[in-house]
C-alpha cells in the first residue's frame with residue numbers, strides 16, 4: 074500500500090529481517106528482553122486507541138470491489154484473508170465488516186482485479202521476488218523514510234556485529 078518499493082529495497086528488507094530472526098527469538102525467549110514499547114506505561118493503550126485499522130478497516134473492507142471481467146476465480150483472496158472477510162457464494166463476492174486493512178487480498182490478486190475505493194491510487198499489486206535484482210531499477214521515492222531505513226540497517230548491522238563478539 075501507498076506505493077511500490079523497488080525489488081532491491083524489498084530484497085534488502087527481507088534479507089535484513091531474516092538475518093535478525095535468530096537474534097530476536099533469543100532476545101525475547103532466552104534473554105527475556107521486553108519490547109521497547111513495554112517500557113512506557115501508556116504506550117500500548119495509546120497505540121491501541123489510535124490504531125487506524127480499527128476505525129477504517131471495516132469501512133475499507135466494505136469498499137472493496139472485484140472486477141468480474143478480470144477475476145479468474147482462483148479464490149486466493151478468499152483463502153488468504155486473515156479475517157475471513159471475503160465470502161464467495163452463489164457466484165458472488167461478499168465483503169463483511171472484519172477487514173483490518175492488511176491489503177493482502179488486493180496485493181496478491183494475480184489479475185489485479187481489485188478496486189480499493191478511495192485508496193485505489195495507493196493500491197500496490199503483485200508479489201515481490203525477494204531475490205537480489207540483476208538490473209538496476211529506478212527508485213521513484215528515494216527520499217521516503219530515508220532516515221528510518223538508514224537507522225534500521227545500521228541498528229541491524231550493529232546488533233549482528235555485537236552478537237558475533
Ligand code: SF4
Pocket residue numbers: 139143144145146147148149150151181182183184185186187
Ligand atoms: S484473487 Fe483476484 S482473481 Fe483470484 S478470486 Fe480473488 S479477485 Fe478473483
Ligand code: SF4
Pocket residue numbers: 134153154155156157158159171172173174175176177178179
Ligand atoms: S485480506 Fe486484508 S484487506 Fe483484504 S479483506 Fe481481508 S483483512 Fe481486509
